[in-house]
Amino acid sequence: MASAYSGRFNPWPATVFVILAxxxxxxxxxxxxxxxxxxxxxxxxxxxxxxxxxxSLHLGNFTEVLGNPAVxxxxxxxxxxxxxATAGSIALGSxxxxxxxxxxxRGSNLLFLIVVAGMFFPPQVIxxxxxxxxxxxxxxxxxxxxxxxHMALGIPICTLLMRNFFATVPTALRETAxxxxxxxxxxxxxxxxxxxxxxLAxxxxxQFTWIWNDFLWPLIFTQSDNKRTIMIGIVNLKGQxxxxxxxxxxxxxxxxxxxxxVFLFFQRYFIKGMTMGAVxx
Amino acid sequence: xxxxxxxxxxxxxxxxxxxxxxxxxxxxxxxVALVGPSGCGKTTTLNLIAGLIPISGGDIHIGDRLVNDxxxxxxxxxxxxxxxxxxxxxxxxxxxxxxxxMRKMPKAEIAAKVxxxxxxxxxxxxxxxxxxxxxxxxxxxxxxxxxxxxxPRAFLMDEPLSNLDAKLRVQMRTELKRFHQELGATxxxxxxxxxxxxxxxxxxxxxxxxxLQQYDSPKRVFDHPVNMFVAGFVGSPAMSLIxxxxxxxxxxxxxxxxxGWSLPLSEANAAKARNTSSRNxxxxxxxxTVRLHTQAQAGAIPGVTYTVEPTGDVTFVQIDLGGAxxxxxxxxxxxxxxxQPVWLEFDQERIHLFDxxxxxxxxxx
Numbered sequence: 001m002a003s004a005y006s007g008r009f010n011p012w013p014a015t016v017f018v019i020l021a022x023x024x025x026x027x028x029x030x031x032x033x034x035x036x037x038x039x040x041x042x043x044x045x046x047x048x049x050x051x052x053x054x055x056s057l058h059l060g061n062f063t064e065v066l067g068n069p070a071v072x073x074x075x076x077x078x079x080x081x082x083x084x085a086t087a088g089s090i091a092l093g094s095x096x097x098x099x100x101x102x103x104x105x106r107g108s109n110l111l112f113l114i115v116v117a118g119m120f121f122p123p124q125v126i127x128x129x130x131x132x133x134x135x136x137x138x139x140x141x142x143x144x145x146x147x148x149x150h151m152a153l154g155i156p157i158c159t160l161l162m163r164n165f166f167a168t169v170p171t172a173l174r175e176t177a178x179x180x181x182x183x184x185x186x187x188x189x190x191x192x193x194x195x196x197x198x199x200l201a202x203x204x205x206x207q208f209t210w211i212w213n214d215f216l217w218p219l220i221f222t223q224s225d226n227k228r229t230i231m232i233g234i235v236n237l238k239g240q241x242x243x244x245x246x247x248x249x250x251x252x253x254x255x256x257x258x259x260x261x262v263f264l265f266f267q268r269y270f271i272k273g274m275t276m277g278a279v280x281x
Numbered sequence: 282x283x284x285x286x287x288x289x290x291x292x293x294x295x296x297x298x299x300x301x302x303x304x305x306x307x308x309x310x311x312x313v314a315l316v317g318p319s320g321c322g323k324t325t326t327l328n329l330i331a332g333l334i335p336i337s338g339g340d341i342h343i344g345d346r347l348v349n350d351x352x353x354x355x356x357x358x359x360x361x362x363x364x365x366x367x368x369x370x371x372x373x374x375x376x377x378x379x380x381x382x383m384r385k386m387p388k389a390e391i392a393a394k395v396x397x398x399x400x401x402x403x404x405x406x407x408x409x410x411x412x413x414x415x416x417x418x419x420x421x422x423x424x425x426x427x428x429x430x431x432x433p434r435a436f437l438m439d440e441p442l443s444n445l446d447a448k449l450r451v452q453m454r455t456e457l458k459r460f461h462q463e464l465g466a467t468x469x470x471x472x473x474x475x476x477x478x479x480x481x482x483x484x485x486x487x488x489x490x491x492x493l494q495q496y497d498s499p500k501r502v503f504d505h506p507v508n509m510f511v512a513g514f515v516g517s518p519a520m521s522l523i524x525x526x527x528x529x530x531x532x533x534x535x536x537x538x539x540x541g542w543s544l545p546l547s548e549a550n551a552a553k554a555r556n557t558s559s560r561n562x563x564x565x566x567x568x569x570t571v572r573l574h575t576q577a578q579a580g581a582i583p584g585v586t587y588t589v590e591p592t593g594d595v596t597f598v599q600i601d602l603g604g605a606x607x608x609x610x611x612x613x614x615x616x617x618x619x620x621q622p623v624w625l626e627f628d629q630e631r632i633h634l635f636d637x638x639x640x641x642x643x644x645x646x
Binding site: 170172174175176177178179180181182188190191194195 | 353384
């Protein structure tokens with residue numbers, strides 16, 4: 001029946017599919033390796049290579065990780081950093097974005113550019129000054145500098161995204177609310193922000209993932225083991241004389257679950273936010 | 282409800298005068314249309330009354346209060362925007378309740394007021410819906426309701442019908458008029474559509490270039506436009522304006538065209554024409570005041586038909602009078618085609634004369 005098939009073979013969809021499939025495998029391989037390591041005993045890891053299938057399912061690494069009080073501390077510290085820094089940067093970005101979008105003043109465009117330009121500073125440039133600053137303030141080896149720095153570094157992207165989203169909210173809504181007696185704070189919190197859930201969800205996912213996974217700032221600003229966050233905790237678990245690959249693999253998986261949950265929770269809004277403005281209305 | 286008085290109101294942006302020395306009074310319960318082409322300053326004027334932008338000069342009174350420096354919320358006026366500006370995330374009930382919540386009104390009182398407004402506007406069964414689930418007409422009613430619950434001293438409306446399709450627009454025009462009549466509300470209504478202004482308003486303020494050109498009843502504006510701008514803007518199709526030369530032959534005044542024809546003026550029109558020092562006079566004639574003959578007539582001016590536009594009820598014919606185009610409306614049953622010689626007769630009682638230099642209407646002093 002080949003003759004009935006009149007369309008010529010188009011190689012492009014197939015090519016794109018193959019490329020995407022290869023990329024997906026490349027990205028997933030390390031995760032698969034970590035997953036495999038996490039369910040092997042140290043002996044199995046030492047005997048086989050990374051990709052060998054373990055003879056039996058070994059959950060000891062997970063029980064060891066989840067029962068370790070130090071790991072509980074790492075999790076708690078990470079939550080103590082991530083939640084306030086995420087909420088804080090989004091809140092500050094929303095406030096700044098609202099002003100830039102709806103209450104322009106002389107020089108506000110320049111100021112907006114300066115704020116957004118903050119994104120382009122590599123952390124290495126500000127690392128030493130920040131360390132000296134927080135050292136002078138006596139905040140080294142606490143979680144505060146990590147929270148403050150993450151909050152500050154999040155302001156440019158949050159301001160950019162919120163300003164652009166607020167700009168799409170009709171000005172007439174704000175003017176109506178003003179006529180009806182609302183002040184700017186009420187307009188932002190009761191009218192504009194409830195309309196901005198897609199943008200807020202995008203930022204929540206971005207900021208949460210970024211701060212949760214960060215290694216650099218907690219490494220610089222904290223020293224004691226009981227102040228470390230989860231990403232440094234993974235390294236700390238390696239042991240003094242041997243590398244506990246299995247345990248590290250187990251913790252890596254456990255540590256990535258919160259970001260996964262956050263993404264799944266906000267996914268509905270996230271996709272809407274990514275296509276924001278792509279279609280009319 | 283209250284009267285609204287504008288006295289020499291000015292709004293400048295840098296060196297641009299967006300609103301230039303505008304004065305008019307909207308009496309209590311009157312429906313006034315601010316009308317003019319895009320950029321004429323009508324929406325700016327409305328925003329000045331609302332207090333959304335600060336005034337640069339002059340005074341605005343609402344009721345017996347000078348409101349120049351009052352915040353919008355303290356002016357006690359409601360505004361209906363072009364796109365209705367309903368809060369998309371709130372139900373109709375909450376949209377109506379919002380202005381009352383902002384005034385910290387007790388919940389029971391809010392519910393009573395909202396239900397009353399919903400009853401007046403016949404939107405009771407829509408109260409639990411979100412704005413996106415409403416038709417354009419329903420959205421407009423909700424927007425009116427949100428204005429109504431506040432018992433404002435005046436309603437300001439910024440082109441509330443321009444987002445609707447043609448059929449719905451006519452229907453909502455009728456509803457707005459009923460709304461105004463039943464409530465006896467003071468309404469200031471901005472539109473670029475002179476037909477909306479003529480059909481709905483008690484008075485119309487025709488604006489152009491930031492200046493108020495004429496403020497009068499639609500009938501007076503239609504019958505006695507003060508200048509060529511108003512004459513050309515109000516009425517559809519627009520009034521035909523023909524630039525001519527004033528000619529005095531032995532005391533008899535007539536208007537001469539460059540094409541060679543001339544129109545002797547009646548005594549009343551001659552009296553008007555004597556009031557100008559300019560030789561350039563513009564003759565204005567509405568389509569319904571010009572008679573068309575298909576045969577030569579004594580005193581009628583010869584021309585050639587240019588286009589014929591049948592609309593069903595009436596046929597509009599554009600006629601070339603040697604360079605100047607005149608629009609005439611005809612009974613649709615009259616057979617006429619393009620490029621046909623015709624003769625026009627102007628009704629001297631109903632023509633308008635304008636000074637060719639100042640563009641002002643000539644009046645018998």
